[in-house]
Amino acid sequence: MADSAKNDKAVAADADTDVTPNVSEVEVSEASTTAEVEAVLDAPVERGEPILQVRNLVKHFPLTQGILFKKQIGAVKAVDGVSFDLYQGETLGIVGESGCGKSTVAKLLMMLETATSGEIFYKGQDITKLSGRALKAVRRNIQMVFQDPYTSLNPRMTVGDIIGEPFEIHPEAAPKGDRRQRVRELLDVVGLNPEYINRYPHQFSGGQRQRIGIARGLALNPEVIICDEPVSALDVSVQAQVVNLMEKLQDEFNLSYIFIAHDLSIVRHISDRVGVMYLGKMAEIGSDSEIYDHPTHPYTQALLSAVPVPDPAASAARDRIILTGDVPSPANPPSGCRFRTRCWKAQDKCAEEVPLLAVPEVFAGRKTPAAHESACHFAEERQVVPAA
Amino acid sequence: MTTTTEKTGRVPEPRAGDASGTPLLEVRDLHVEFHTRDGVAKAVNGVNYSVNAGETLAVLGESGSGKSVTAQAIMGILDMPPGKIPQGEILFKGQDMLKMSAEERRKIRGSKIAMIFQDALSSLNPVLSVGYQLGEMFRVHQGLSKKDAKAKAVELMDRVRIPAAKQRVGDYPHQFSGGMRQRIMIAMALALEPDLIIADEPTTALDVTVQAQVMDLLAELQREFNMGLILITHDLGVVADVADKIAVMYAGRIVETAPVKELYARPAHPYTRGLLDSIPRLDQKGQELYAIKGLPPNLLRIPAGCAFNPRCPRAEDLCRTESPALHAVTERDGTALPGRGSACHFWKETIHG
Numbered sequence: 001m002a003d004s005a006k007n008d009k010a011v012a013a014d015a016d017t018d019v020t021p022n023v024s025e026v027e028v029s030e031a032s033t034t035a036e037v038e039a040v041l042d043a044p045v046e047r048g049e050p051i052l053q054v055r056n057l058v059k060h061f062p063l064t065q066g067i068l069f070k071k072q073i074g075a076v077k078a079v080d081g082v083s084f085d086l087y088q089g090e091t092l093g094i095v096g097e098s099g100c101g102k103s104t105v106a107k108l109l110m111m112l113e114t115a116t117s118g119e120i121f122y123k124g125q126d127i128t129k130l131s132g133r134a135l136k137a138v139r140r141n142i143q144m145v146f147q148d149p150y151t152s153l154n155p156r157m158t159v160g161d162i163i164g165e166p167f168e169i170h171p172e173a174a175p176k177g178d179r180r181q182r183v184r185e186l187l188d189v190v191g192l193n194p195e196y197i198n199r200y201p202h203q204f205s206g207g208q209r210q211r212i213g214i215a216r217g218l219a220l221n222p223e224v225i226i227c228d229e230p231v232s233a234l235d236v237s238v239q240a241q242v243v244n245l246m247e248k249l250q251d252e253f254n255l256s257y258i259f260i261a262h263d264l265s266i267v268r269h270i271s272d273r274v275g276v277m278y279l280g281k282m283a284e285i286g287s288d289s290e291i292y293d294h295p296t297h298p299y300t301q302a303l304l305s306a307v308p309v310p311d312p313a314a315s316a317a318r319d320r321i322i323l324t325g326d327v328p329s330p331a332n333p334p335s336g337c338r339f340r341t342r343c344w345k346a347q348d349k350c351a352e353e354v355p356l357l358a359v360p361e362v363f364a365g366r367k368t369p370a371a372h373e374s375a376c377h378f379a380e381e382r383q384v385v386p387a388a
Numbered sequence: 389m390t391t392t393t394e395k396t397g398r399v400p401e402p403r404a405g406d407a408s409g410t411p412l413l414e415v416r417d418l419h420v421e422f423h424t425r426d427g428v429a430k431a432v433n434g435v436n437y438s439v440n441a442g443e444t445l446a447v448l449g450e451s452g453s454g455k456s457v458t459a460q461a462i463m464g465i466l467d468m469p470p471g472k473i474p475q476g477e478i479l480f481k482g483q484d485m486l487k488m489s490a491e492e493r494r495k496i497r498g499s500k501i502a503m504i505f506q507d508a509l510s511s512l513n514p515v516l517s518v519g520y521q522l523g524e525m526f527r528v529h530q531g532l533s534k535k536d537a538k539a540k541a542v543e544l545m546d547r548v549r550i551p552a553a554k555q556r557v558g559d560y561p562h563q564f565s566g567g568m569r570q571r572i573m574i575a576m577a578l579a580l581e582p583d584l585i586i587a588d589e590p591t592t593a594l595d596v597t598v599q600a601q602v603m604d605l606l607a608e609l610q611r612e613f614n615m616g617l618i619l620i621t622h623d624l625g626v627v628a629d630v631a632d633k634i635a636v637m638y639a640g641r642i643v644e645t646a647p648v649k650e651l652y653a654r655p656a657h658p659y660t661r662g663l664l665d666s667i668p669r670l671d672q673k674g675q676e677l678y679a680i681k682g683l684p685p686n687l688l689r690i691p692a693g694c695a696f697n698p699r700c701p702r703a704e705d706l707c708r709t710e711s712p713a714l715h716a717v718t719e720r721d722g723t724a725l726p727g728r729g730s731a732c733h734f735w736k737e738t739i740h741g
Binding site: 097098205207208235236237238239240241243244247262264265266268269270288289292302303304306307308309310311312313314315320322323324326327385 | 595600649664
């Protein structure tokens, strides 16, 4: 019960700090010069070893008042202490409702936003503290695929220019004469005709545009790809094509994915592990079967039970939990457990103590699929998705 | 059907279960086309469907399948030009709405047939309070005073379970959350207790937990008022929970109709089967998803024969030359399956394997 002992201590120390006791230790690399850092970043990571480790990541967006002398009157706590590991070669799904902070996490991992506090270790190197050439090397290895294939491609650039643009920023990735050829190869890899290299984005359908976005993400041979709702804007029949393509590419190029989506069915399909976020915090994290077949956090249970199942027989047999109300404002989140305002199990303890993301005591040490990390004081197993 | 269209200009009074057996709404051989610079886009090519009081018809299709255009034609809110309805009938309680005058249609719109739109934020006027917008229905259609209309608005907001309706009636749309805004849209559609509601992707923009709340509310109100409901969606999951019967659309035509349970159990059209196979399931983890190859057709150049033939795994020469009619689907031994139809030359092979 080492975990719970640590828990108690942490709670006693400060109920407001978020300690995630049972994520693995980070092996911080000791490289100090830029050259050393670059060497660390170039080193390969074994399959199944952590490649990206996030610790207590926080992003608060300030709320200001006044025009000239801006006074901070509060903060939107978009991400408020999130920790997780991404292992090499796996797909980590992150699900949650709109406003839970999942896209902000993606932006923080891409260094498109600066974290308020917390660390992001890529191969043991804290990338929030890097700058200059070392940061550029990190960025080459972490790429992103965006949600909306209509706004994420510049309408005035040809497909060849869009996919080839990463080579302008990272010239070492492909020699100048080879670039057109490389772009053609990339088009072929994502299932588009290489002859389309001179076309413009408007000449493509939504699914094809998303393939262009994926080809751009692959251009620099990254190790990690962060996909922020990559298929939500696509039609059902096209969604399947893109999801299959992403799975194929993962095997082919040995990629690690962070797959952010609100569609729980797709996340289950593609992910090895799944994290459920609620109001800037991770509510529950575990393997796909632990989360979907043995959820222990009430929010996960409610979320799963609300997903419509495309099978009238199965959906009649389902245990449905309909939550009342809406997600509270992240500028003024509830004290204690953030889910308590909508939770049917909430008691006084939930308002006072922030539940930690840890294996719940009742399951600790037992070999059951329910023994995964869940941030609830009253975690218990409840099957909401009947096995098919 | 032998009902003669009387030119009374008024819609007959009884709301449900008409003795005549006339469906509440019947769409017959509806065609809609858009004249564009590049040519004529045939958005709807001969759609037939009907809805009875208290019944939910789900119209399922991908973007560009013509499901929303059909709904707009029924509501009479199609932009004409560029839109044009070259042929077809839309019978509401036996009367062809396409032959009515603009004034007659205006009386039906809102009070007899109402619509819920997908994106509540852009459908509500941002500079008017929700109470004013809800009350507008009563002021315009029933000539109530401002004060009475406002009282009615509060009542409506209560009915769709918006907490503290009395305090919030003066609030503006941006002050409400997505789910609450969609409730206001529903309240607005319900205001004059219509006989038929058309809901165009009512929950697509909402999170799953809120989606469940809104769909439940809609189903409950439908039962309470015995309304007909046309639910337009692309989500096979939502449909499974609430619909009575389903019409699947592809390239402006209905390719399959069936009662909801049967459609999922035994699809009779390769497109429906492909759709069902291509969605990942929450309750099972499959290997690779089945993907329908290719893309939906360009409406300016719909393929000859069956519109689905370039993407169909079963397509033969017949499919490339002859457009299939909506065949009545039967059991292997010829027993009729009521309500089922499939526009596929090879429906027998598709349903019976």
